[in-house]
Amino acid sequence: MTISFPSPHEVRTVACIGAGVIGGGWVAHFLARGYDVVMWDPAPDSADKVRRLVDNAWPTLTELGLAEGARPDRLQIAPTLEEAVAQADFVQESAPEILDVKIDLLNRIDAAAPPSIVISSSTSGYSMTEMQITAPHPNRLVVGHPFNPPYLVPLVEVVGGEKTSPEAVAWASQFFALTGKSVITMDKEVPGFIANRLQEALWREALHMISAGEATVEQIDQAVTDGPGLRWPFHGPMTTFHLAGGEGGMAHALEHFGPSLESPWSRLMSPPLTENLQATLIDGVEKLTDARPTSDLIRERDRCMVAVIRAIEGIRGASS
């Protein structure tokens, strides 16, 4: 059965189910983008908490630029889950990471929501395949995994379960992008999706180093914030490695530094650098950088890095 979803441009009302740090952050995001938001959360103090979160975030959101008509008072608190989703054009579920709770809530949302809307889960820990098993219309259930705080970090990872229709995945990706998000649409369900796997590899290596007395907690953070972390807001690991290759780019970097992948740097073993993998990396980074010359990328890197350093200094200087 395929569903015909209305255009993402027609969404007016978003229902947010669950209003903790993530759910509340989504509320702030959708309000700032000019939507009507209906929130439901079973906790008795949730309305106060989410209003406080939105109030705290609003000056920041105003500075970043609000959509036309965006107002914090376009938030309604619904008395029941069913009433929250009944009038929604899109639902974002952000319940605690407990599988049974997720399954139950998604069942209830799916049963009560209008038939032709997409329902998205903020889960970071489960696959939609696990969560959609008893849903009445599993084909419209997707994962839309945000990062904290969802009103500031642009990234959303979108992926369906085995029973999700490709149309629902495409719709959700298009809708999130419309609301200003940076969307990664994944073909495969992978535990931890993409960004958290990368974060987690770094985090685990840090734990190993602390555990072995090789680095302190402070040194771990200093090593990131004053070192490679300075470029990660504008150049990811692929572009960084591409630039490490100088004029020869990724191909030269693989030739030059590839062998050190075999060295005991980090406790994570390297995959074999097959010809195929090398070609994928070289082609990928060419696409990623629009094949811009290295000198151009380096100029941009330096300017971004100075801007980042100064921006942070300005804030730290003002608050100390």
Place this chain on the structure above:
Amino acid sequence: MTISFPSPHEVRTVACIGAGVIGGGWVAHFLARGYDVVMWDPAPDSADKVRRLVDNAWPTLTELGLAEGARPDRLQIAPTLEEAVAQADFVQESAPEILDVKIDLLNRIDAAAPPSIVISSSTSGYSMTEMQITAPHPNRLVVGHPFNPPYLVPLVEVVGGEKTSPEAVAWASQFFALTGKSVITMDKEVPGFIANRLQEALWREALHMISAGEATVEQIDQAVTDGPGLRWPFHGPMTTFHLAGGEGGMAHALEHFGPSLESPWSRLMSPPLTENLQATLIDGVEKLTDARPTSDLIRERDRCMVAVIRAIEGIRGASS
């Protein structure tokens, strides 16, 4: 034998041996900090290359703020290694990463340099213990590992070899800090030091994902730059995890998210979260954040993130 080093404040002349991307970057750094710099490199075009690098970097360095009297023409090119180091108050070696070359150059530098100065190697791949084996005065040889570009990225990792005196390590740390660097002084020689081990763990997990068809090159970079990477210039993984624990901080985060370390997120296995390791993490992050309340840290995080986003947007917008 202990050496008595003159105060790091008395350094006037720095010798840079090797002037590739890293060595040339050091030249630019020391010139910008108001030192006389003497450079030597065996490549016939090295003088032109390093002058071009300094010229390209100078506007950026000027914007960041030059030391009094800093001028690009305070660079001298020496005809021999021996003449370069003869008058130096400090030597930074940045030769290619070939062990025999490093050993040979450090021997020559050590034999020709004034007896009471510290000699530092930019190596990323070798330990000082391996490199100092035949040096006449191994006690003054340290690693001072920078990040590219050395004139912008503040981090320097300082560590000695088995034959290095603790005084030389302390002196180098103090000197680099005087020149505006963010210094990590390591007690142990660990392959890859600290920051590269962390980078490398992330990089290897990325390679695994690309290799398995779980993510594309573009998605890897997007996942970092538009997600967790946005906070890495101001909050490292430890502070990030601390904030993920909400008001309960690191202790709550370990309790809440600790079990997911056992999940197959990333291919790097987790170390056991012993009581000891947990206590180290909790104490460490308290020290790191000066025990500031979470709400305060979150406010700072949001302001830094907005500043970083806007700074990068400004540059990208202007150049597109």
